[in-house]
Amino acid sequence: MRQEEKKTIQAAAVGALLFLLIQIFHTSLNRLDNWDIISSLYLIVGCCNVAFGFAIFAQGWLFFSSRLSKGRLYAAALFGGICIIDFLHTLGFVGVPLISSFITFEESLWLRTLSRLISGLGMLFIFSREDKPVSVSEKRKLFRIAFMLIVLSIVLFIFSHSALPQLLTKPWMNPLKQIADLAVLFVYLAGVAVIVFPEKSEKSASLLIIIRALIFFSLGQAFFMSPFSSGNIDDLFGMVCSGVAYYLLLTGVYRLTIEEPFYEKQLAEERINYLAYHDDLTGLPNRRRLTQRVEEMIIAGEKKTSDKFSALAIMNINHFKNINDSLGHFAGDHLLKLVSERLVNEAKSTEELYSMGADEFAFLMMERASLGECLVRATELHRLFEVxxxxxxxxxxxSLSMGLSIYPGDGETAEHLIQNADTAVHNAKEQGVEIRRYIPAMQMKAKERLKLENDLRRALERNEFFLVYQPKVLLETEEIVGMEALLRWNHPKRGLVSPAEFIPLAEESGLIVPIGEWVLKTACLQNKKWQLAGYVPICVSINLSMRQFLQPNLAGRIHTILTDIGLDPCYVDLEITESMTLDKETAFDQLKRLKELGVFISIDDFGTGYSSLHYLKNMPIDRLKIDRSFVSEVMEDSNNAAIVSTITSMAHHLKLKVTAEGVENKEQLQFLREQHCHEAQGFLFSKPIQPAEFEAIFLKKAPLGASL
Known part of the structure; x- marks a missing residue:
């Protein structure tokens, strides 16, 4: 239980106990009922109440006018009027000359009841509603309403004052007064209930203070209407309780309408500031904070004369996109958290970890004795993920790819050090190595890569892409039964660019989707042209990228292309990789839609990815393509031979066809025949060649009368 909640419960308990004790010792206390003393104390307490009421009015109406809210404004107007009524009541109650001629003792009691009834109803109205900011114009509007009510009250009092003494002597006025006092007590208790029992279970400290104020208002009202009262001592105790309530209300309204919004704003600013310098997912300081920290490190290093080194290692998770796409973003986020936790737990006192966004982290190592020590530490970090x-x-x-930049030497500013480490990590990924330290030549390569990506964006519209075709041979007869369409790029300045260089760029940039669709259209159109020219129909194999495969409308796009071209789907074989099937449900749904078109499905580069017998058993696939890395060394490496033999045997049992890639000599061909492999492709039969050359060498005219 919070401290403020305890105080509220204690206030209620103390108030109830105080009231009970006073009622028990009421007879003894009545002996102290000296009017001169009571009236003097009553005047002092009453003036304090008026002062507290005016303070509530002042803090809501006169001060902090730039932070107006409905709660503040209405409370100010309410207690601005009440403090006037309380002042008149106090002066009339104690019989101050001049005032007592206008306000009798009985009338002052009615004024007190009126004051408490208005305050109770007003607080019930104010604190049962959500507090919202208001404009200065609403303040002026409320001021005009309050002024008119005061004038109206004065006019009514003047016109009715002569009749009030006779009215107050009526026998039914005393029961009416008791009913009115009871109504006041009920309203105060209703105010407590309204604050305590809404949907929000946890109350702010200010609302708990206001609850305590209402409790003391209720206690004071209980004293005013005590059935055991025979003097004025109860009125004095009631006035003291009201004074405590006024003070609590002053504190509560201030905290509710000024202090708490200020702290809320402060907390929001702190949260914004935190998010500006930290990663929301991992909680690690981010790139902005890293830049500041490296700048501080450089400034501190310039002041020292030591020959110590500092290293910035930027780490990138390899193939993170495949994991994210296949297992889902929730799993990807969880993976990032686990990676960050493992690195944070490893960090020493002179090391700091930062999030660079996405799947990149920065590890700052300071106060190293040598360059070799920096590289050794980087290797230790890399080995963390062997588990x-x-x-x-x-x-x-x-696994992680890691790029290092060393200070001093690899940059004189924070931005240069970060940029150079980033360049080094991308170079490490390109070269397929674990750790690379930055060298200036990398910057030139990075610029070339950027330029190549820009050229790649224009290559499609400039018709710089073309397709070559490699035949697939039926091993039993060495007859051509299909072909694979392979993408090539003829750069206007660089000439032929290797697919290994531009395909990853297209994948990263998202250009692989429009390029892949162009390949699909072009290959299908070429196959249809050859069929219309009278050649024996064969199947064309087309590779799909991960981005293409994940498109929800892929089947619809392929159906449209095949319909427009007029090519039968049975002459199209779509090749996917094992990594595309990690998310089994998504892959199964996509493959099912593709198979409904009538196309064939092959798993390319089988054995090099995340192999799973589950998708082989359940997914609608037709063919496994054994990766060239196994076939190329099948005669030299018994392990590779065993892998090829196992894949072929498994495929036969699952009633799948098997195609071997990368066949380069007769020995490999003979081994594959012995394993009952169905088809093969490789340089032994032909390298990928241009359409005209493929047509001349491999295509055969269909017999006369044959139809497609």
């Missing part, structure tokens, strides 16, 4: 990471769907081995 697999456990996700809900299983354990996964991940």
């Amino acid at each position: 697999p990471i456990a996700l809900e769907s299983g354990e996964y081995h991940i």
